Amino acid sequence: MTQPDGTGFEARARALADLGVTGVQIGWADNNGVLRSRTVPVEGLAAAAVRGVGVTTLFAVFDTRDGIVFDAPGLRTPSGDVRLVPAGLPEDVVAPATRPGLAWTPGRLVAADGTPWHYDQRGVLERQVAAAGEAGLTVRAGYEIEFALYRDDDADPPVPAFTGPVYGPNVLAGLGGFVPRLLADLRDHGVPVGQFHAEYGPAQLELSIGPSDPLTAADRQLLARQTVHTAAAAHGYRASFAPLPSTGSAGNGWHLHTSVARDGVNLLSGGDGPAGLRADGAAWLAGLLRDLPAVAGVTAPSVPSLHRRRPGYFAGAYAFWGVENREAALRMVPATELLGPAHANVELKASDASANPYLALAAVIGAGLGGLADRPPLPDPVQEDPGTWTAARREAAGIAPLPSTPEEQAAALHGNPRITAVLGEEVAAAFRAVRASDAAFADGRPVDEVLAAFRFRY
Ligand code: GLU
Ligand code: MG
Numbered sequence: 001m002t003q004p005d006g007t008g009f010e011a012r013a014r015a016l017a018d019l020g021v022t023g024v025q026i027g028w029a030d031n032n033g034v035l036r037s038r039t040v041p042v043e044g045l046a047a048a049a050v051r052g053v054g055v056t057t058l059f060a061v062f063d064t065r066d067g068i069v070f071d072a073p074g075l076r077t078p079s080g081d082v083r084l085v086p087a088g089l090p091e092d093v094v095a096p097a098t099r100p101g102l103a104w105t106p107g108r109l110v111a112a113d114g115t116p117w118h119y120d121q122r123g124v125l126e127r128q129v130a131a132a133g134e135a136g137l138t139v140r141a142g143y144e145i146e147f148a149l150y151r152d153d154d155a156d157p158p159v160p161a162f163t164g165p166v167y168g169p170n171v172l173a174g175l176g177g178f179v180p181r182l183l184a185d186l187r188d189h190g191v192p193v194g195q196f197h198a199e200y201g202p203a204q205l206e207l208s209i210g211p212s213d214p215l216t217a218a219d220r221q222l223l224a225r226q227t228v229h230t231a232a233a234a235h236g237y238r239a240s241f242a243p244l245p246s247t248g249s250a251g252n253g254w255h256l257h258t259s260v261a262r263d264g265v266n267l268l269s270g271g272d273g274p275a276g277l278r279a280d281g282a283a284w285l286a287g288l289l290r291d292l293p294a295v296a297g298v299t300a301p302s303v304p305s306l307h308r309r310r311p312g313y314f315a316g317a318y319a320f321w322g323v324e325n326r327e328a329a330l331r332m333v334p335a336t337e338l339l340g341p342a343h344a345n346v347e348l349k350a351s352d353a354s355a356n357p358y359l360a361l362a363a364v365i366g367a368g369l370g371g372l373a374d375r376p377p378l379p380d381p382v383q384e385d386p387g388t389w390t391a392a393r394r395e396a397a398g399i400a401p402l403p404s405t406p407e408e409q410a411a412a413l414h415g416n417p418r419i420t421a422v423l424g425e426e427v428a429a430a431f432r433a434v435r436a437s438d439a440a441f442a443d444g445r446p447v448d449e450v451l452a453a454f455r456f457r458y
Helices: 007-018 042-051 057-061 121-134 169-173 178-188 214-234 279-290 292-299 303-308 357-374 391-396 406-414 417-423 425-442 447-454
Strands: 023-029 035-041 053-056 081-086 102-110 137-151 193-198 204-209 237-240 256-262 318-323 328-333 345-348
Touching (some): 023 081, 023 214, 035 102, 035 214, 121 357, 137 357, 214 237, 279 292, 279 328, 279 345, 292 328, 292 357, 292 406, 292 417, 303 406, 406 417, 417 425
Parallel strands (some): 023 102, 318 328
Antiparallel strands (some): 023 035, 081 102, 137 204, 137 237, 256 345
């Protein structure tokens, strides 16, 4: 068993109990980006840290609507059990700011004997972080989280919590204590917030989370969701993180910002390439671009992801990169004199809450590392919206739409040996099975019915 002994967790459990905590939720994201959890009594935290909590192996093949798809290696029968353990250190068990009684920790799934389990998504990201480390590279990542806020009543369809003007301060003031409470809770939970605003769509809000190492970024993405849901519920609202809550909504992008450094030097700035890219930074970006159709199959993988992917909506419909181009699937955010070299990063727009954040970050890092290894050429940045061009002009510029159907998406991902190798055989198979199950549900149904079924799953 590779888990820590329970000592630190015993002390942490006592401290949590003193704060009135009675239970600790150990949570993880499944292959649909849906959060799953087990709650242990606070007195049982130390034991759970050492021995874990038993859960079925079949979580690897749950689809978005909780159906179980018995179709991946070793997952074709009801038999099998793995252990869910807190993924981090005792201090990573977060005391609830204003959620009485329940603490939170990200979890990981290990085999029954405590050894790594092939289907554990966190392990997939750990492998890529280690591979980057072996190449002398440090990756930093941060999520921007867009969501729609609805009144929490029985209305169907749900009623948006506010109407425009978009970006307006007054719409936030109209939400009672929701916004100040959310900011306070995120602060108390150790989630650094860059900024918060009313976004472009109906009752849409956005929260940007500060950069960190990739594992922390994924852990924080999970915790931020819990924090938003809790604050929303306390104020009579319901948050939808779905990629597209309804056809009349704006898409909720969970844009993923990453940068890569060697010896503390950001490879995305200080060079003489386009937008200040160093040669290695250009190779990293070229790797992301080369594998983008497959990466997007992991980072924006669901049926609603495909409906969100509309040209002209800043959602990354076409596979190209641009400098500060918000229509680009890969938006290069360059360093500036004001913000310094560390600020330079690449924003992946084709990213949303239906992605498992550990797998998403792993796919991005794997693509970037592939770029550094193979050094594919980086085309010139595109500063316009290719969606306004003729198809012939796009074709001449080598710009193709990202996959727009589940079939195209599966072909792009499973036809890409680099990205499927990042996932590993088992996760790739389970991922394919749950995607196919969701696609079968959506097939032939009216789009709004499909979007409604996914609206509050995340
Ligand atoms: N809501 C857009 C999306 O679907 C993004 C808008 C923006 O650029 O922030 O990703
Ligand atoms: Mg936004």
